[in-house]
Amino acid sequence: MSAAATSGRVFDAERTIGRLLIGMTYVSVALMAVGVVLMFAKGISPLDPGPPLDPTQLVAQVTSLQPAGFLWLGLLIVIAAPIARVVLAARAYARDNDRTMVLVSIAILIVLAIAVAVAVAGGE
Amino acid sequence: MTVGLLMVAAGVGAGVFGSLLGLGGGILIVPILTLGFGLDLREAVGVSLISVIMTSSAAAGVYLERHVANMRLGMTLELFTAIGALIGGSIAFLLAENVLEGLFAVLLGYVAFTMARPRTETGHDTSTLDIDPDDDAQPAAEPSALDRLSGQGYRVRNLGLGIVGAGFAGIVSALLGIGGGIIKVPLMNIGMGVPLRVATATSNMMIGITAAASAIIYVARGGIDVYSAAPTAIGVFLGATAGSRLAHRVDLRILRWLFVAVLVYTAIQMLLRAVG
Numbered sequence: 487m488s489a490a491a492t493s494g495r496v497f498d499a500e501r502t503i504g505r506l507l508i509g510m511t512y513v514s515v516a517l518m519a520v521g522v523v524l525m526f527a528k529g530i531s532p533l534d535p536g537p538p539l540d541p542t543q544l545v546a547q548v549t550s551l552q553p554a555g556f557l558w559l560g561l562l563i564v565i566a567a568p569i570a571r572v573v574l575a576a577r578a579y580a581r582d583n584d585r586t587m588v589l590v591s592i593a594i595l596i597v598l599a600i601a602v603a604v605a606v607a608g609g610e
Numbered sequence: 611m612t613v614g615l616l617m618v619a620a621g622v623g624a625g626v627f628g629s630l631l632g633l634g635g636g637i638l639i640v641p642i643l644t645l646g647f648g649l650d651l652r653e654a655v656g657v658s659l660i661s662v663i664m665t666s667s668a669a670a671g672v673y674l675e676r677h678v679a680n681m682r683l684g685m686t687l688e689l690f691t692a693i694g695a696l697i698g699g700s701i702a703f704l705l706a707e708n709v710l711e712g713l714f715a716v717l718l719g720y721v722a723f724t725m726a727r728p729r730t731e732t733g734h735d736t737s738t739l740d741i742d743p744d745d746d747a748q749p750a751a752e753p754s755a756l757d758r759l760s761g762q763g764y765r766v767r768n769l770g771l772g773i774v775g776a777g778f779a780g781i782v783s784a785l786l787g788i789g790g791g792i793i794k795v796p797l798m799n800i801g802m803g804v805p806l807r808v809a810t811a812t813s814n815m816m817i818g819i820t821a822a823a824s825a826i827i828y829v830a831r832g833g834i835d836v837y838s839a840a841p842t843a844i845g846v847f848l849g850a851t852a853g854s855r856l857a858h859r860v861d862l863r864i865l866r867w868l869f870v871a872v873l874v875y876t877a878i879q880m881l882l883r884a885v886g
Binding site: 504521522529530532537557564565569593605 | 685689819826829830832
């Protein structure tokens with residue numbers, strides 16, 4: 487088993503987190519597969535320059551069956567999966583009154599938030 | 611469509627090889643995309659990061675379900691890999707392309723060297739690690755920080771070394787688009803006394819956050835092209851899934867030497883590109 491001090495709650499949460507990671511991976515693979523099929527159907531080569539991410543257009547791109555919508559949605563779910571894992575772990579540790587691990591989880595999320603801020607600032 | 615199918619096939623090949631040899635697909639994806647498909651290295655690194663997160667999430671999910679990964683230790687160390695990845699992801703856009711290519715050639719040479727040298731038993735033998743899901747034994751005395759990070763049958767040591775090594779692994783991962791298991795697994799196993807199987811599972815779990823921290827920067831700065839990322843990532847995922855099922859049917863000694871030869875050849879090609 488993992489940590490010696492792992493309580494029953496965290497132990498159960500590990501199973502839930504494992505299932506979430508696997509589920510999100512399969513959803514992202516499915517979305518990307520649809521996007522790749524649409525790419526091929528529209529004669530788009532992987533070497534053609536792809537459109538940048540535009541979150542405001544994502545829903546419209548998916549509903550109008552544009553490959554970029556499915557590809558970006560799948561890709562965002564890929565990136566979100568480990569972040570969701572940290573959030574669920576933080577909740578399990580909070581229920582377990584493990585303040586150290588709650589702080590570690592929050593610190594990880596803060597680092598990711600800084601990454602977003604750095605990326606947005608650098609992209610402008 | 612032909613190029614697309616070739617990219618999926620390249621991803622499958624990288625995924626199978628990476629999975630069989632426990633390296634992840636990143637170490638192969640970047641050279642394949644740069645040398646084989648003509649992508650620039652930064653773009654290939656972005657594609658590789660997505661492939662790496664995808665395969666590590668699937669594998670980490672299984673490890674967590676089976677309670678093999680040490681989530682507490684992994685999350686403590688991944689705080690520092692994420693900080694390293696944040697630094698590496700920012701530096702990556704400042705460095706010249708040929709500097710990154712030179713660094714990648716050095717990495718390939720290092721991996722080839724570690725795979726070619728004779729195997730020695732280190733740390734704990736994980737094949738005998740007894741995993742009992744029903745055993746929730748608590749330490750009798752007030753546990754120290756290291757006790758809290760330790761697992762059944764082993765005690766974690768050298769947390770300071772682990773933190774520094776994790777930060778370094780994060781920087782390398784973000785710069786070169788690899789999961790960083792090649793650094794984290796020996797760091798935890800040899801440096802921190804974590805059994806190999808637990809170290810491998812925990813490293814796999816950490817890769818997701820490490821790569822996600824830098825992938826966010828790559829996405830926002832236009833460093834990831836969805837048209838090349840998706841076919842490759844799907845291929846790597848399929849290949850890694852197939853590889854994990856083939857592992858017990860393949861003679862890994864022959865495969866290992868073949869892989870060393872491929873790595874050396876690729877390192878030379880990458881070095882030649884770096885020096886123009």
